[in-house]
Amino acid sequence: MSALPTDEFNRGFIEESARFIRSQVPVAPKLLIICGSGLGGLADTIEKPVTLSYDEIPNFPQSTVPGHAGELIFGTLSNVPVVCMKGRFHYYEGYSLQKVTTPIRIMQLLGIKGLIITNAAGGVNKAYQVGDIMLIKDHLNFFAFGGQHPLRGPNDPQFGARFFPMNRAYDRALLEVGKRAAAEVGLANHCHEGVYGIYSGPNYETVAEIKYLQLVGVDAIGMSTVPEVLVAKHCGLPVFGFSFITNKCVDSYEDAEEPNHAHILDVVQAKAKKLKNLVIKFVEHTSDQWL
Numbered sequence: 519m520s521a522l523p524t525d526e527f528n529r530g531f532i533e534e535s536a537r538f539i540r541s542q543v544p545v546a547p548k549l550l551i552i553c554g555s556g557l558g559g560l561a562d563t564i565e566k567p568v569t570l571s572y573d574e575i576p577n578f579p580q581s582t583v584p585g586h587a588g589e590l591i592f593g594t595l596s597n598v599p600v601v602c603m604k605g606r607f608h609y610y611e612g613y614s615l616q617k618v619t620t621p622i623r624i625m626q627l628l629g630i631k632g633l634i635i636t637n638a639a640g641g642v643n644k645a646y647q648v649g650d651i652m653l654i655k656d657h658l659n660f661f662a663f664g665g666q667h668p669l670r671g672p673n674d675p676q677f678g679a680r681f682f683p684m685n686r687a688y689d690r691a692l693l694e695v696g697k698r699a700a701a702e703v704g705l706a707n708h709c710h711e712g713v714y715g716i717y718s719g720p721n722y723e724t725v726a727e728i729k730y731l732q733l734v735g736v737d738a739i740g741m742s743t744v745p746e747v748l749v750a751k752h753c754g755l756p757v758f759g760f761s762f763i764t765n766k767c768v769d770s771y772e773d774a775e776e777p778n779h780a781h782i783l784d785v786v787q788a789k790a791k792k793l794k795n796l797v798i799k800f801v802e803h804t805s806d807q808w809l
């Protein structure tokens with residue numbers, strides 16, 4: 519059997535990061551918000567912010583992708599102590615899936631009670647327009663079909679059970695709150711519920727791959743989120759997630775349009791205020807659940 523990257527995921531290693539964060543931050547967070555590509559502006563709404571750079575925190579991975587600043591922002595939203603990850607980690611950066619997901623376990627040790635997860639994604643579903651949001655109701659984990667999993671290796675029962683269900687991974691009640699929040703911030707006509715699929719990247723998909731994704735029921739395709747949600751569910755955290763549709767997936771050889779990361783960041787920027795308002799409303803409506 520090949521070597522397992524268990525040291526990146528073991529309790530001592532993660533506790534060291536958590537201890538450092540506790541020594542720097544006055545209030546323990548109750549809710550973790552992970553910002554997708556270009557979505558770091560979600561953290562601008564946090565009151566009384568305290569910033570920690572990823573490079574200050576022992577054992578914490580470093581952001582290498584444009585649009586992922588590499589900072590944790592602690593503070594409050596609707597009186598809920600939150601922490602915002604401005605910058606997430608992706609498998610294509612070279613990190614193991616364990617390393618990609620260590621922040622979830624660190625934040626769980628700090629006492630979070632839930633996860634809001636966001637991403638930029640390509641619209642596979644032909645009804646989706648650039649600038650829409652998709653509330654994630656489920657995912658297709660193509661990594662797991664190939665035997666790749668952040669929880670491969672010895673299980674630490676202090677975090678969660680060896681085997682765990684994923685059929686209600688995206689909390690149904692939170693999804694309804696998300697729908698209401700989207701309507702309240704004027705996104706009702708741009709809001710869908712759908713299935714997110716993970717693709718490793720760093721390339722965007724071929725035409726044949728997009729046709730396949732359409733056939734198997736993927737509505738939005740991206741390069742993140744699924745590993746973090748798996749580890750969050752393993753340790754019992756309720757999850758609310760949404761994809762921001764930054765580009766239409768090209769499913770024809772005649773179509774000359776090509777996805778482009780710089781353009782994706784611009785598209786997010788253009789809708790940043792509405793997305794911030796969505797997160798604020800969502801936390802406002804769910805605050806009792808986290809306190």
Ligand SMILES: O=P(O)(O)O[C@@H]1C[C@H](O)[C@@H](CO)O1
Pocket residue numbers: 553554555583606608636637638639719740741742743778779782
């Ligand atoms: O971190 P997310 O999933 O939002 O980032 C997406 C996927 C790739 O990292 C990148 C492609 O443009 O954006």
